[in-house]
Amino acid sequence: MSANGVVQIVVFLGALVALAAPLGGYMGRVFAGEASWAQRVLGPLERGMYRLAGVRADEEMGWKRYAAALLLFNLAGALAVYGLQRVQQVLPVNPAGLGAVSPEVSFNTAVSFATNTNWQAYGGETTLSHLTQMLGLTVQNFVSAATGMAVLAALIRGFVRRTSEGIGSFWVDLTRSTLYVLLPLSLVLALALVSEGVVQTLSGQATAQLLDATTGADGKAVTQQVLALGPAASQVAIKQLGTNGGGFFNANSAHPFENPTAVSNFLQMLAILLIPAALCFTFGALVKDRRQGWVVLLAMLAIFVPLAFVTVGAEQAGNPVLASLGVDQAASALQAGGNMEGKEVRFGIVNSGLWAAVTTAASNGSVNAMHDSFTPLGGLVPMWLMQLGEVVFGGVGSGLYGMIAYAIVAVFVSGLMVGRTPEYLGKKIEAFEVKMASLVILLPAAAVLIGTAIACVVPVGTAPLGNPGAHGFSEVLYAFSSGANNNGSAFGGLTVSGVFYATAIGVCMLVGRYWVLIPVLAIAGSLARKKVVPAGAGTLPTHTPLFVVLLVGTVLLVGALTFVPALALGPIVEHLALSGALSGALSGALSGALSGQ
């Protein structure tokens, strides 16, 4: 890969950390309820909302009540989105005159946005009215992200509090996350994106006269092009900041109206990782030990950076089969080189590969290139990043609470090796926490494996495949990995609007969100009740480089061990077949794997 590519990635990471640190500290003050400038400005609004809703700001909820409030709120949101889609044809702000969305796609989309997955079974500008987008999807983009942040805030309180029953109030956490974090950031980002040319309008479509008339598939002359427009910038801002990822347009961030320039691309990548990275600092600030936050951030970076380089490197290297045919795939002043299939020329190899890693490390799922067209290794990375449970940055809030669940497991196993029953941040890790942390890790993985297994053997699962053989398997595996881990990106090549995939992936999204979030809240409740064990020379230190290694090891070992067999049958065998073809020894395998014959 080129030096230019390395520089771009390093600059991106530097900007990310530089912005995340102050934002993290600010969010820490928001969750602690400490006065900040935002609270002075928006405080009356916050208090007004509580009065309107009849919420007491100082209410303390036990974890079960917290979870119940959260579930009810999310259920209400999902029902609203479902309803909006089913009756959008009779509602206003539908300039394109789009009809009702099918029940299975409506279900999938409602679940998808409530769970912060934003998987697109729908087609954006061709399925959803502006009203559905703004009132349904954009609202969910905010509150599903705020829900994740609220759960994280509750978990951190579990560590900080001593012998306490309460873990905070869901309503307060939800309101503050939205009002003080997501709204201001979205406003700033939306304006920046508009300045780069992202569209923001309520008008329906624009029609452009073609300079050069052409012939359509039906043989008729085409002289006009219809350009879909809409309030994109406002939705794109929160889709990235809230790790949602659901595009305004079907082509998502590959669409020139959604992501027109290299600058908008850079800003959007930053926005994707900004809050998940900043929350690590928030964690450090709230547990009153900044090093604890750094450890988690470094562990995430230690997994993310090499994998990002693998993707970009693999894409830049191009296809070995083409190389053997004498095709020049080197980057030069005149060509991007590498594997440019399915990539936007305005982003090139580096920004497409990096985006793929960023969007799957975070549970964002917006795409600016076709992951299906990546090289096998380049496509393996995004898939694996999701399969790790979306804990490398992950969703806003959800990524860090997932990572903390892994930290609990890491502490539990290695804590024993120092001759003490394990403790993390002064709290004893006992059977209940281990049980819940195991659920957090087990259930999304189970949903991916079982979902893929069913899809492999039922005709409704194999029929919509765009490619046969190992690559087709990768497409299915990718879809379920994306759904169950609430990522929402698509490999492509698989038609997912049918009843089977819309329902199966919908169920996986529910499992991956709520069966993770509820155990996490249970951990929060259990930890809050415990005493704090004072740290001493015999305590396992969780603020050291060694613990970074340990945490990374745990995530990789569990993630790798769970998915290596499945990956072996998908991208790994594809990769081996590609490179094996060079030696000529396995040409039979190549045709078998690639063409399915």
Place this chain on the structure above:
Amino acid sequence: MSTHQARPLFEAAIVRRAIIDAFVKLDPRRMIRNPVMFVVEVGSAFTTALFVHAAVTGKGEAPAGFILAVSLCLWFTVLFANFAEAMAEGRGKAQADTLRKARKDVTAKRLAEPRREAAVEAVVSARLRQGDVVLVEAGDLIPGDGEVVEGVASVDESAITGESAPVIRESGGDRSAVTGGTRVLSDWLVVRITANPGETFLDRMISMVEGAKRQKTPNEIALDILLAGLTLIFLLATVTLLPYSMYAVSSAGRGSPVSLTVLVALLVCLIPTTIGGLLSAIGIAGMDRMIQANVIATSGRAVEAAGDVDVLLLDKTGTITLGNRQATAFLPAPGVTEAALVDAAQLSSLADETPEGRSIVVLAKKKLGLRGRDLHALGAKLVPFTAQTRMSGVDLDGRRIRKGSTDAIVRYVEGQGATVPAEVRRVVEDVSKKGSTPLVVAEGSRVLGVVELKDIVKGGIQERFAEMRRIGIRTVMITGDNPLTAAAIAAEAGVDDFLAEATPEAKLAMIRDYQQKGHLVAMTGDGTNDAPALAQADVAVSMNTGTQAAKEAGNMVDLDSNPTKLLSIVEIGKQMLMTRGALTTFSTANDVAKYFAIIPAAFAATYPSLGALNLMGLHSPTTAVLSAVIFNALIIIALIPLALRGIRYRPAPAPVLLRRNLLVYGLGGVVLPFPCIKVIDLGLTAMGVS
């Protein structure tokens, strides 16, 4: 410390019994308690069925011989794990047998009234009930646990403690408890029985070491849950491989779906069988190591808590200092020669049989070569120590020599109208400040000087405390001394803190205070007044010489009655936890190599290109799968000694321990299986397996 012979790890009799037990334990109702090994057993049974099917119909999914080989390996995996547990239990059982020999029925002499002279009735010991009073005379076995109500006797308690030197038991005080099965060597005792048959200390000890009432400890339960979770994940990862490979075959149009035998083999290799198989053995072995150290823990929970302890409350006397104070210096008053002081001090101590008195005589001899003199020949009149006067001495040739505590002598001297020189008072204060006890010597109304009695801190104890500090354990000295003395000794011994003028209430309050702050507290005690503190402490070690109340309140009994042993107890607890963690890490890390062995083998027919993952260059899919399962079974056997003995423990701070153990068991766990599986593969190939 212990007079027990340490048992060899593999004693023939225990091994024989363990082999039989390993088969008995195959009962699924017992196996279900261990989810990991239960899965292996189900897998073993399943592959056996596959083998029978293949052998009978001749149309198996794989060659019958291969299925049989895999099946046998799996059965051995289960048996090896059972064997490990049986070995650990066997060592306890052997210990219990020794104890049981002490619990024979004897004929007891039941007394009608709690007096020695009361009427005696012969009863079988098994029929004695709580409250009965018995007479035990020289040569008799004590028929049951009890409290001495009358008499003094020397008792041989070696049956319980292994300590051959007899101990004194007497009524009243802290040495009144006797244990059934021990033998009175001289004199007689009247004993009130305090435990019904079947509930005696001996009975409880037997059930404890046998592990009959063994319950999983909290940490063991938590680890079990984690292992069950991992097992579920791997179960899913392997079971779903079947549909995946069915798709691959239909799509690639060649090969055949992965065989069930290989899937079961893969599953068993991936689930944490090593730790799953050895987990209970580690716990039992932890109890066993306590027993080897002559400590009986009343529950595995207590052993586990011992590893967590971060505050040790240690009695000064006996633990930190030698039991007795010793004279270390003669400090004459102004105008008195040292010789005069030594002479007077020696005279007043010649008849003093207390250790302090004897140490004065010894020091006098060492200082001035003063020999012992026959006081009777000199016609001396002894003045014994009384609680009222608080001094002792001798009247000889008109000389009235007295020695005693400062207060007592001051009172004595001032009572005669004299005064104590200021210089002497200063010396007294200095001595106190140094942590020593001043003993003032006076002749008539004249103060001759001061004898410094010093608490001798045990050799090596300071290093031991430094060690404790390094592993994060705080040591607190408990003493009845005044704060000045206590501070000096605390400084000399190197403890972190001390509690002076300690009362049982103060001790209890201190423990509660530490616990409130989240600490786990360990302490030793023997007296009845220690009982509340013992009951409150997280790890409470009562001395076997202690009272019944103390033993009831504690959760461990030290048969050697050696208070210093608390330090070893903490180490054993830590070692047990570390062994668990190390083997869990090792077990999980092993999986990496097993993947590289089995995945290419399983899909060799469908995707030959996966052969690139065959890093070890294993001979064939058959040998690859077999090598992995054989390794998986053998590693359990190979690690049994480690599980029973515990991993090496060196006191070090947590980061150092973590780094070392991660390197050895984490990295080692990743690397080791590669060469091992390769060697097994070479062996199989050499044997003609293809």
